Amino acid sequence: MESGAGAKLLLLLLLWVTRCGHARSGGPSDYTSVIEVTNGGPWGDWTWPEMCPDGFFASGFSTKVEPQQGIPGDDTALNGIRLHCARGNAERNTHVVESQSGKWGVWSEPLWCPGGGFIVAFSLRVEAPVTPGDNTAANNMRVRCSDGAELEGPGLVWGEFGSWSDPCPKGVCGLQTKIEPPRGLRDDTALNDVRFFCCRS
Structure with a gap:
């Protein structure tokens, strides 16, 4: 196969995989913009996006956090984020979406925006790189709700919001999450960053 034809086939395959991934829970046409923060960790790669179903909004979130490991353990802190998408009664009519998460820690109970509100903004607590030392990258997350209420996850305390x-x-x-995969006997950080998609309607 000529290199040009091979490259075209690979591109078509990547587009098909991307479309299949979006088809699981909405597609790229379901959002109007992306919101990000500027202090995300430097390690890892952006993984796949996950979207709430049509007509659902993120009304709550939960976090996957590895407890402090002590010496000589390897801390990873925040490993994952789930959005709890709701339509109508927030705690009865829900759908949970999760991009890739790290392998360590346990999921918290969801925190809900009050009064059927929804998430509109976020902030990350991130530990800046330390050399030498045990890096953890993202440690916790806050969200701001449509009524102005702020919710803080049960993460760890290293770094700053x-x-x-x-x-x-x-x-x-x-x-969509940015995850560093497990590194064996080397320093792990797991979740480094996250971005959120804004609903179209």
């Missing part, structure tokens, strides 16, 4: 993201005018409806 950065600036808030821009707000989503109509709420958050999907997410």
